[in-house]
Amino acid sequence: MAINNPPLKAAIIGGGVIGGGWVARFLLNGWDVAVYDPDPEAERKIAAVLANARRSLPALYDTALPAEGKLVFCGSVAKAVDGARWVQESAPEQLAIKHRILAEIQQYADKNAVIGSSTSGFKPSELQEGAARPGQIVVAHPFNPVYLLPLIEIVASKQSDKAFVAAACGILRDVGLKPLVVGKEIDAHIADRLLEAVWREGLWLVNDGIATTEEIDDAIRFGFGLRWAQMGLFETYRIAGGEAGMGHFIAQFGPALKWPWTKLMNVPELTPELIAKIAAQSDAQSGALSIRELERLRDDNLVGMMRALKKSGSGAGGTLNDHEKALSRNAPTADTHALPQTVCRQVPQSWADYNGHMNEAHYLEAFAQASDAFMALIGADDAYIASGKSFFTAETHLRHLAEAKAGDTITITTRVLLAQGKKMHLFHTLYGKDGSILATCETLLIHVDLTTRRACNPDAEVTRHLQEFGDAHAKLAKPDGAGRHVGQKNG
The missing domain is CATH 1.10.1040.10 (N-(1-d-carboxylethyl)-l-norvaline Dehydrogenase; domain 2)
Incomplete structure (x- = not known):
């Protein structure tokens, strides 16, 4: 069996605590999700799981997750699995029930779709008994909450194709999970x-x-x-x-x-x-x-x-870093004719003060992320810094205009006010979810040789990219707040 491009649709069969977590994991990573669960309370229960997931999963990242997928509830297994590239069975832990549901899934699912079981105890060979396509079924055992904890135990039988299993693991990594392939079948797996x-x-x-x-x-x-x-x-x-x-x-x-x-x-x-x-x-x-x-x-x-x-980068932190790098495909482009969006992220709970608002230290952290992102745009990225050169912040002025709250999505655009030799003068604007301006930050950075710790001119390519932004942005009107100092009156 072979899996082509990562699927756009996942089907979740069983919407309890674990099934609801699977829904959130796929949905918040941009997949369309179809759910089948005969429980009349399934929609309400999954809505509660999603509320928690929307609050917490984006808070793990310093970049935005993909646009949320479409969620539908289906009245049959057949409709739910139609067109799905990943089907996750999260039925009660009774082998007879799982056999019945897996048989129905295989009757209607694409033959190349991955069929994962959330079973915490059964071996894949037990799940595959009597199956039309045994190798299509693997154990994909998650941990609660599935939308946060990255570990997924993947257990296959001798009837499973290694390439199929490897491709299934690739799908899981694409949604920020850490697949652990268990080498031998054993009751209850490892964890x-x-x-x-x-x-x-x-x-x-x-x-x-x-x-x-x-x-x-x-x-x-x-x-x-x-x-x-x-x-x-x-x-x-x-x-x-x-x-x-x-x-x-x-x-x-x-x-x-x-x-x-x-x-x-x-x-x-x-x-x-x-x-x-x-x-x-x-x-x-x-x-x-x-x-x-x-x-x-x-x-x-x-x-x-x-x-x-x-x-x-230890433990689950390494998985987050890997997923965040993969999400960089949504990073800002180096279009010098527009103000680049250098930050798009959720405000995590840990950034909130006792009033529930984002505190001043984390405004500065967000603007520092914007400076780092802009540096990467002009070529002063991690590799450049590793080579021994970087920009150091010399002066910063912040204006707090409105409040951001924990859970809000914020974006930052960056403008070059000055690109001259060793100096890079930036003006960041932070926007709230409704497009209103919440804060601005004017910052002056000096290019430094990290070996001598002295100021020096950037490399030619970095200088060229920075100057292109500087020339384009010089044609724009002066941004409101540029050149201000503490205590200066408005107007």
Whole structure:
């Protein structure tokens, strides 16, 4: 089987928590999405998921996501999968139900479409039993929330074509996901087997009265959970081995594996009493917040951590950086006859102050991004900086004219006021979602040799591109606010 160009339509069969997350992931990355779910509440539930996704996913990026696709709800599987290049089954975790739905999908779907299953436990060979085209079906196991967490476990059987699987992974990368191809079939794949081990231990700790649900969660979120977010398990333990590395760690702590610490092979009986105990502790821990409030809290925390990881490219941050580079196809062009749009992005929650408004530090950050984008337009990009030259900011003047709020989409255009030798004088204008001007920034940058840390003229190509913008922009009327200083009266 072969997959041609990335599909424009995805079909989601089953619109629960996971299915709704798949809808948001594809839709907010510019795909048209068709949904089939017999639940009469499906549209309402998916609308709630989308509201959270629209609030959080764009906040991960410093560039705009593609224009949102079209969402339709269909009355049949046949209509939903028609023309879809990716079909995601997210039905209840019962093999008989999945067999019935997968058979119906294959009856109507394109033979080259990817059919992914969100199953957390079944092997692909089990899903493929009795299938018309077994190799078309793969496990594509996501993690909640699908619209934020990038990991997708991809598991194929011996009947799956490697090129087909590789192309399917390419589709997932195009929507910002991190496909992890599992080399061998195994029940529950990789991640859920690890989670199950921690879950079993947690159940015993509650059952035996050693810890509450909150204390167990605290042990994770204040300790090793933070390490796992960036390095995982083995890399974390490699560091724990010190200069001697992993070999020393295993030699030192390996014998403890034989100690009777764990009850991994057993599970406490989930009696009504134990279930009630866990539920009561969970209510005491977080029952004051609604599910929607907990989801927004989770999403805000994930956005903050994942944006922090972007700076080093560690863990999920690396996936975000790769996707952001792919989105650069929507970057501004070097048309010198128009003011280039140098920023288009959403204001993340982390940029908001106590009033819910974007604070002054992040206005400056947005304008700095605009300067960086303009530098790239004239050839002073990452490669140029790596060669030993760049522009340094010498002076900046900001005007705050109106408010931007968390979740708003902002754009910035950039104008050259002066292009002369070592000097680059720019004027940025920040617009809100309704086209109104929210702020301006006038900034003077000086070209510097990074080896000597002294001012110098830019390379010939950078000088030429900058001068082309400068000559074109000189024909425009002076922008309102240019040349102002702090305290100067209007008019």
